[in-house]
Amino acid sequence: MPTDPPPEELRLVVDLNRCQSYGQCVYAAPTVFRFHGEEALEYDYAPDPGTRREVERAAAACPVQAILLARATEPAPLAPERAR
Amino acid sequence: MIGPERIVVAGASLAGLRAAEALRDEGFDGELTLIGDEPHAPYDRPPLSKAVLSGWLPTDRTVLPRARNIDARWLLGSPATGVDLAARRVALADGREVPYHRLLIATGTRARPWPRQQGGDLHGVHVLRSRDDADRLRAALAAGPGRVLVIGAGFTGGEVASVCRDLGLDVTVTHRGGAPLASALGGVIGDAVTRWYRDAGVDLRLGTTVRTLEGDAHGRLRRAVLADGTVVEAEVAVVAAGALANTEWLNGSGLAADARGVVCDASCRALTVDGTPVADVFAAGDVARWPHPLYPGQLLRLDHWDNAVAQARTAAHNMAHGSRAPRTHDPLPAFWSNQFGVNLKCVGLPALADQVVLTQGSLDQRQFVAAYGRRGRLIAAVAVDSPRVLDGYAALIEAGAPFPPVLNATDGPGRADPLDPAFPRPADPAPGDPSMPPTPPASSAPSPQPDPSASSAPSVLAGHE
Ligand SMILES: Cc1cc2nc3c(=O)[nH]c(=O)nc-3n(C[C@H](O)[C@H](O)[C@H](O)COP(=O)(O)OP(=O)(O)OC[C@H]3O[C@@H](n4cnc5c(N)ncnc54)[C@H](O)[C@@H]3O)c2cc1C
Ligand code: SF4
Numbered sequence: 001m002p003t004d005p006p007p008e009e010l011r012l013v014v015d016l017n018r019c020q021s022y023g024q025c026v027y028a029a030p031t032v033f034r035f036h037g038e039e040a041l042e043y044d045y046a047p048d049p050g051t052r053r054e055v056e057r058a059a060a061a062c063p064v065q066a067i068l069l070a071r072a073t074e075p076a077p078l079a080p081e082r083a084r
Numbered sequence: 085m086i087g088p089e090r091i092v093v094a095g096a097s098l099a100g101l102r103a104a105e106a107l108r109d110e111g112f113d114g115e116l117t118l119i120g121d122e123p124h125a126p127y128d129r130p131p132l133s134k135a136v137l138s139g140w141l142p143t144d145r146t147v148l149p150r151a152r153n154i155d156a157r158w159l160l161g162s163p164a165t166g167v168d169l170a171a172r173r174v175a176l177a178d179g180r181e182v183p184y185h186r187l188l189i190a191t192g193t194r195a196r197p198w199p200r201q202q203g204g205d206l207h208g209v210h211v212l213r214s215r216d217d218a219d220r221l222r223a224a225l226a227a228g229p230g231r232v233l234v235i236g237a238g239f240t241g242g243e244v245a246s247v248c249r250d251l252g253l254d255v256t257v258t259h260r261g262g263a264p265l266a267s268a269l270g271g272v273i274g275d276a277v278t279r280w281y282r283d284a285g286v287d288l289r290l291g292t293t294v295r296t297l298e299g300d301a302h303g304r305l306r307r308a309v310l311a312d313g314t315v316v317e318a319e320v321a322v323v324a325a326g327a328l329a330n331t332e333w334l335n336g337s338g339l340a341a342d343a344r345g346v347v348c349d350a351s352c353r354a355l356t357v358d359g360t361p362v363a364d365v366f367a368a369g370d371v372a373r374w375p376h377p378l379y380p381g382q383l384l385r386l387d388h389w390d391n392a393v394a395q396a397r398t399a400a401h402n403m404a405h406g407s408r409a410p411r412t413h414d415p416l417p418a419f420w421s422n423q424f425g426v427n428l429k430c431v432g433l434p435a436l437a438d439q440v441v442l443t444q445g446s447l448d449q450r451q452f453v454a455a456y457g458r459r460g461r462l463i464a465a466v467a468v469d470s471p472r473v474l475d476g477y478a479a480l481i482e483a484g485a486p487f488p489p490v491l492n493a494t495d496g497p498g499r500a501d502p503l504d505p506a507f508p509r510p511a512d513p514a515p516g517d518p519s520m521p522p523t524p525p526a527s528s529a530p531s532p533q534p535d536p537s538a539s540s541a542p543s544v545l546a547g548h549e
Contacts, residue, residue: 011147011148011149011150012149013128013148013149015390015393016130016389016420017389017390017418017419017420017429019471020471020472020475021427021471021472036134036135036422036425037422037425037426037427037469038425038426038427038469039426039427039469039470039471040134040422040425040426040427042131042134042135042140042141044141044145045127045128045131045141045145045146045147045148045149046144046145046146046147068149068151069149070149070150070151071149071150071151071152072149072150072151072152072153072154073153074150074153074154074155076125076147076150077096077118077125077156077158077160078125078158078160079123079124079160079161080160080161
């Protein structure tokens with residue numbers, strides 16, 4: 001399979017049902033992931049593209065594979081002007 | 085592959101997007117169209133009441149990642165207004181018609197609005213469901229109102245109240261029941277949650293309702309009059325009193341759909357009013373009500389993230405492969421909430437329990453696990469600031485383990501002491517109270533009258549409200 005060029009935008013979501021608050025992602029990408037209180041993970045869905053390496057490391061380090069990174073290379077869907 | 089050539093997904097949010105991706109994963113290579121009434125690309129709702137309101141995350145950074153290319157036609161900002169089952173066409177508000185071979189209904193729910201005649205039109209009265217709602221409410225909170233009134237102490241109400249306290253705002257929360265979250269988790273756990281509210285400095289008014297919201301000469305909210313006659317001065321009110329399914333567009337279609345949801349079968353096929361499954365129309369996510377094999381004799385609607393993702397995948401599988409190998413949607417319900425500095429996670433359906441027992445920690449600590457039983461079987465568990473133990477409970481529930489469970493947890497109480505979980509008894513609705521069982525709002529078109537066979541089964545709504 002040909003490998004697509006990585007998309008410009010960095011997008012991610014964490015399955016917080018699966019997340020067990022191990023905090024590996026917070027160590028790997030501290031500007032993207034953080035804890036609110038002891039166990040509540042918060043994160044930026046669209047971090048700065050400059051954090052890509054850190055975010056990929058975070059996703060790989062998550063022991064329960066709760067972090068999903070976008071793989072789509074298509075342009076983001078837009079509403080037509082008149083719809084707004 | 086042999087299969088449908090055109091699939092239309094109505095509702096371009098979590099369930100709609102994940103279904104579209106799963107359709108392509110399943111090998112569907114025909115024409116795919118996503119219809120969404122919001123002008124935004126699919127975004128995630130859980131952070132709206134948490135990281136967004138607190139000011140940490142702007143709403144344009146809650147957009148959901150797209151896990152793969154789906155090569156779809158996106159019709160955003162175009163509400164679906166009707167469906168013709170015989171002609172297999174969806175009508176849009178702008179007059180367009182979109183033909184389909186298979187249709188997925190994923191239009192979710194909306195927040196139950198506050199009645200207009202009781203002050204719902206006043207400036208300062210908010211609900212929280214969409215990105216636009218969150219932007220408006222965030223701006224209102226950032227302006228530093230003197231007091232915020234939150235109507236309803238369910239999950240969303242608790243999350244909003246908690247963020248307000250983090251922001252240093254004075255908050256009053258009214259709740260019809262005897263404890264926050266009592267209808268979802270019972271009064272035993274609800275009493276512990278009551279302490280979280282009070283320790284955080286929330287002015288919590290239990291066992292009462294808001295009678296009217298009142299404004300000044302400029303139509304701005306100024307105060308609320310409660311059922312007991314007391315007055316709460318507030319410039320911002322957040323109505324967090326339940327959800328209504330977005331099914332008006334299905335009125336007259338012949339589908340069994342009302343404010344409680346679209347009735348479907350266990351393989352996600354929508355039912356007509358006489359209870360017959362429609363072979364080419366499916367439903368998934370917050371809008372769907374279906375018979376769950378684990379909870380016989382009732383129709384379940386789970387307004388939770390996990391269910392939207394799982395049901396979207398099951399529906400997509402069945403849509404791509406027709407009835408050759410239908411999959412059943414029978415996940416163990418699961419959700420989380422973050423409020424008052426704690427992380428709360430739940431598996432199973434506590435609301436059906438007849439007993440509850442504390443298995444780890446203590447209710448006074450903000451770290452504990454409670455297990456719920458029904459007729460001697462473990463059916464649910466709630467973990468507070470203990471996210472790592474829940475998989476074990478989920479496995480026991482799925483294995484049909486006895487209740488009280490034998491866990492030998494090192495931090496368990498010496499003796500298991502099952503209690504009545506204290507779920508509230510159904511009460512008579514107060515006139516005009518918006519937190520009672522769903523009836524369509526007066527302003528909407530009349531609902532179809534579904535045949536009893538399809539939708540009069542008892543309902544369990546487990547909502548993130
Ligand atoms: C503030 C908030 C916090 C939450 N927090 C949590 C949490 O912590 N944990 C948890 O498990 N769950 C949480 N949830 C619930 C979770 O967000 C929902 O379960 C999930 O969004 C359901 O996805 P869905 O796609 O089924 O429905 P929705 O997200 O409701 O999407 C339906 C989409 O269809 C659109 N639509 C409606 N009618 C039409 C029409 N006629 N034509 C076209 N489009 C239409 C809607 O505008 C919407 O965009 C939260 C929800 C909210 C609102
Ligand atoms: S590494 Fe994974 S499990 Fe740990 S906090 Fe991050 S997302 Fe959660």
